[in-house]
Amino acid sequence: MELLVRQARIWGREGLWDVGVADGRYAEIAPRLAVAGAQELVAEGRLLAPAFIDPHIHLDKVLVAGEVRPNRSGTLREAIEILWERKARYTVEEIVRRAGRVMEAAVLTGTTRIRTHVDVDTIGKLRPLEGVLAARERYRDLVDLQIVAFPQEGIVRDPGTGDLMREAVRMGADLVGGMPHNEASPEESRRHLEICFEIAAGHGRDIDMHVDETDDPASRTLETLADLTVAHGYEGRVTAGHTCALAAYPDRYARKVIGKLARARIHMITNPPTNLLLQGRLDKQPIRRGITRVKELLEAGVNVAMGQDCVMDTFYPFGRADMLEVALITAHAAQMGLPHEIETVFGMATTRAAAALRLADYGVEPGCAADFVVLDAPTAAEAIRLQAPRRWVVRRGRVVAETVVTHRLHRGGEL
Ligand SMILES: [Zn+2]
Incomplete structure (x- = not known):
């Protein structure tokens, strides 16, 4: 031995x-x-x-908080906009440095597998991906890194992004990402989803999207994602992150969507640290928690994992890439305090995340x-x-x- x-x-x-x-x-x-x-x-x-798995983080953006203006509204929208100017100035070397510091912190706290989303858009173009690919190479003795090409600025509303996404997959991005609610209309959101499936199917890749990261109950791209997953025979190969609006839907509609998620075998990832801070900003009292319906999803047999999402960026000023910290925050946010529920939360950083990442040799x-x-x-x-x-x-x-x-x-x- x-x-x-x-x-x-x-x-x-x-x-x-x-x-x-x-x-x-x-x-x-x-x-x-x-x-x-x-x-x-x-x-x-x-x-x-x-070993822990962080199935949802943004390594291209980590640790930029000190170099940009603060997010005064505290909203997702302002966090995205502050980043535009900073993103245009990224260099490969500084992305490797920032991402590397966080990957080291992750390993020190027991995480050896990470799935990261990386911005692909007409502002930063493919520079964030080049940086994270270089970081993956630099740390390949410590971390297995899956990379998702993430069109945060939209695809239809940001012409040229579709081609950049195709190039990103050719360069080494493992999965196709998405942000379908960040389009101008439900029709354009649907087109965004269709483009993502075209790219994924064309290159034989899985899909991991940011879905309905808003507490607006009218944001309903999650149902379309479930429908397209079945239509493309992609059951078990699609992950949906955030899905905050699911919590804002009327209960009847939420039940219908959860049923479709179960049938499409979509993996769900909740990101309570970021969403607790960003969502519900326009509420008076009671202020909604802003996280998805974790318990109802689990009860319906849907796989749910959890991610750190952000470390000291324009979205979230804290974060240590420590999955035990994410577990503690998730247990509070999802109200999971019974003995078996705490075991489930631990599973959301281990076996459940492994199922989302479709790892064959985990355990x-x-x-x-x-x-x-x-x-x-x-x-x-x-x-x-x-x-x-x-x-x-x-x-x-x-x-x-x-x-x-x-x-x-x-x-x-x-x-
Ligand atoms: Zn995210």
Whole structure:
């Protein structure tokens, strides 16, 4: 064994286990392994979980907040507009630097797989993509990065973006993104969606869109996305992020849309940190939470994951790329506090995100890629409650990060 973890609790299993890794994959998992490991980690009852996944972040935009004017209205619209001028000045080197800092923070907190959206439009053109592709190369020993070509400024209303999207896919973007509600009319939103499906089907790519990121109940592109997913035979291959308007729909219409999402096997990603801050800005009281109907989606059998979305950009001034922080915020925002609900929230950063990313070799099972995090806590609930230190982070059987925290209480005042 190249790596042995001794006496770990494993998320989803009872008891204590030894975990043996060979060739970057789990080789054996048993209560006691008699073999020796080239490297051994003594877990002492800590929780071993599959490494976290952040399925929705914007690495091209991270850490720009200090260099632009503040977002005074606090709305999504102003956040997008502030970025126009900054985006036109991006360079590949600074994108690599900013994205790299956040990818390092992600790995240090237990995340080894990330899906990032990257702006593709006539302002920044393909520069954001060039930067994130370079960052992917620079960090390929630490992070698996999926890239989504994201037409944030619209496609119909931003002529030329459709061609840039096609070029982005040829350059190395893995998925086709979308922002269908950012068009001038329902007809143009539908055209936006159709163009995305054309590009995706033409290049054999999956789809991951920003859908109805607004609390306007008239924003109804999610239903069209579900219809087109079935029409194109894309069931299971489409992800919808944000979908805030779903929470604003009348209950009857929301139920109808959720039924269509289940039939189209669309993966849903909620981004509570950003949406709690940006949505409901025009409400007096009560102010809506601005996040999608997480519990109703889960009850209908729809896969739901969660993402950090933003780190210190024009949309959101906080964020540490730490999925335990996202989990804590999501549990509050979606009101998931029962024991089984907390387990589900933990799954939204692990197994549920893996399903959205369509990863075949994810999980703590023999044969799967040995990507895991050992937490300074015995359970998922305690890990979220305590925002537990990530004692070790392992990717493909190699320790890529470790954290040791020292706390001392001085009762007599001595140091
Ligand atoms: Zn987003």
